[in-house]
Amino acid sequence: MKRKTLKTLSVFLLSFFIINTPVFPDDVVTMRGQVRRLALDETERLIAIAIESPHGPFVVMPNANGRKLYKLLGREIKVKGVIGEDEYGRRTIQVRSFELINRKKK
DSSP: OHHHHHHHHHHHHHHHHHHTSOSSTTOEEEEEEEEEEEEEOTTSOEEEEEEEETTEEEEEOOSHHHHHGGGGTTOEEEEEEEEEEOTTSOEEEEEEEEEEOSOOOO
């Protein structure tokens, strides 16, 4: 009986740590993509953005560098950051740095 309980507890703890571990913990990745609007509040103010990459969308976390991207909606960027997952299961990126790829057309 003790063995079964210990085995069940071990499986539970192992699965808990696997599920709650970031995909690339502290590994900085580089990707290209377009800055897209993700969510507006009730007054139509932009409250969330994502980077649409060839690998799908990544929700931009609102750190200092992430907030700078709000002014670049529709623009193509190259971004370096840490990939993770939010509480809804969406892929996220914590932006460390970014670079504008194309110039705004006049």
